[in-house]
Amino acid sequence: MNANLILVGRVLLSIIFIVAGFGKLTGVAGFAGYLGSLGFPAPLVMAYLTGAFELFGGLAILAGFQTRIVAIALAAFCVATGLIAHLAEPNVLMKNIALAGGFLVLAGAGAGAMAVDKAKRESRYA
DSSP: HHHHHHHHHHHHEEEEHHHHHHHHHHHHHHHHHHHHHHHHHEEEEHHHHHHHHHHHHHHHHHTSSSSHHHHHHHHHHHHHHHHHHHHTTHHHHHHHHHHHHHHHHHHHSSOOOSHHHHHHHHHOHH
């Protein structure tokens, strides 16, 4: 049961980042404008980097690839973006904090049995 719950948790945590990252990359001009309004340097470059980080980080969590490292990176990202971009939006800030908590739990628990990380571990010792 634990393996199934971790898999479902990974899927649920990853969906928002896959969708958001894809949206940022396909609508990069709008997101770059938003970053520019926040005073970020090189907003177009930052928009591409942020979109790619969200998309590929979400895909890594979904697949269970480098789960602990990616989960910690996404937890830090959630806190940072909450404090930088959503401080005036309490509900969005709390969502980011909650997502960070979920990622930290995932980092502690690992990817579970149904993950690329597990397949890599098993192939090393086979």
